[in-house]
Amino acid sequence: MTAVDGRRLARTEERNPRSTSIDRMSTIDLLRVINTEDHGVPVAVAEVLPVLAIAVDLAVEALSGGHRIHYVGAGTSGRIAVLDAAELIPTFGLEPGRVVAHIAGGTHALTNPSEDxxxxxxxxxxxxxxxxxxxxxxxxxxxxxxxYVRAALAVARAKGARTVLVSANPASPIGAAVDVHVAPDTGPEVLTGSTRMKAGTAQKLVLNAFSTAAMVRLGRTYSNLMTDMLASNDKLRDRQLRILAEATGAGVDRCRQAFGVAGGDAKVALVTLIAGTSVERARQVLAEARGHVHVALRMLDACGT
Structure with missing residues (x-):
């Protein structure tokens, strides 16, 4: 870290020596510098995966216990958080309100600058x-x-919530006051201080991994297939049938029939096709297995139904 007027700066605010001449580069050379810097982002994220795993386990514990996940962010960070929360509903069939995002400046800030x-x-x-x-x-x-984020985390912790900080600053002054600090060190930006670049990319990777891992752990998939997705248009309905066919080996027509008999519940249809059981039994055993298809299938195999 460097210091300005006695104030220590995050690495994201430092000047990048590899990009000092970008205003004199050709377009292709400028793009190569940006791309080369971007290569280091997943490496930085990989280094914090053990810490991220702790955050995922906290999320799984909360959601499985009927509690909620709240994202709190500002600017680029807040927009990325809103995007992640919104996509969990169609991708994993997550009930609205289970993972919610709060952005400084409200919905206006999603499409307008709201730095203040x-x-x-x-x-x-x-x-x-x-x-x-x-x-x-x-x-x-x-x-x-x-x-905005610091205040939200302090109040949340005082209320008894578990707190996680996702930053690009391992020396964050907030870090010591949360339960888990996930801080991939992406270093100085190509454009000094423009954290919409490498730091923003890292946050997207971290939140993608965080929420996807939590949903998988909660049984919202079967293998790597999106069994709980909401099919709200023709493209997604076709995808849902392809997922059933891929998971079960059954033909599309048979999958469509099973899907209809299951009342539009793809996971119930999947269990009936694989285990050859009734819709009622499939629904019962899935409930007992808390939605985990592998567990439900083992239960059916164990009791021979």
Whole structure:
């Protein structure tokens, strides 16, 4: 870290010596510099996977216990968090309100610059007003010092929620005050301080991995297939039938019939096709297995039904 006026700066704010001449480069050379810097992002994320695993386990514990996950962020970080939360509903059939995202400046900030909102600590406190003990609050901030996020995490922890910080600053002043700090060190940006670049990419990778791993652990897939996805258009309905066919080896026509008999529940249809059991029995055993298809199939095999 360097210091300006006595204030220590995050590595994301440092000047990158490999890009000091970008304003004199050809277009292709400029793009190569950006791309070369981007190569280091997944490497940085890989180094924090053991810590991320702890955060995933906290999320699984919370969601399986009926609690919620809250994302809190500002600017690019907040927009990435909103995107991740929104996509869990169609991808995994997650009930609305189970994973929610709060962005500084509200919905206006999704498509408009709202940099001043990140300093609003009162708004951060208000964002977590509905948090209760047992929830998990994930603060997302590249710098690791955003006041909106800091205030939200402090209040959440006081309420008894578990807290996670996702930053690009291993030395974040907030880091010591949370349960888990996931901080891939992506280093100085190509454009000094522009954390929409490498730091933002790292946050996207981290949240993708965090939420996907949590959903898989909660039984929202079978193998690597999206058995719980919401099929709300023709493309997705076709995909749902292909998933059933891939998982069971049955033809598309048979899958369509099983899907209809199962009342549109793809996971129930899958179990009936693989185990040759009734819809009622498949639904019962899936409930007992808490939605885990592998567990349900083992249970059916064990009792011969």
């Amino acid at each position: 909102a990140e300093d609003d600590e009162e708004a951060g406190v208000a964002a977590v007003s509905g948090v209760v003990a047992g929830d998990v609050v994930v603060g997302v901030t590249a710098s690791g010092r955003t006041p």
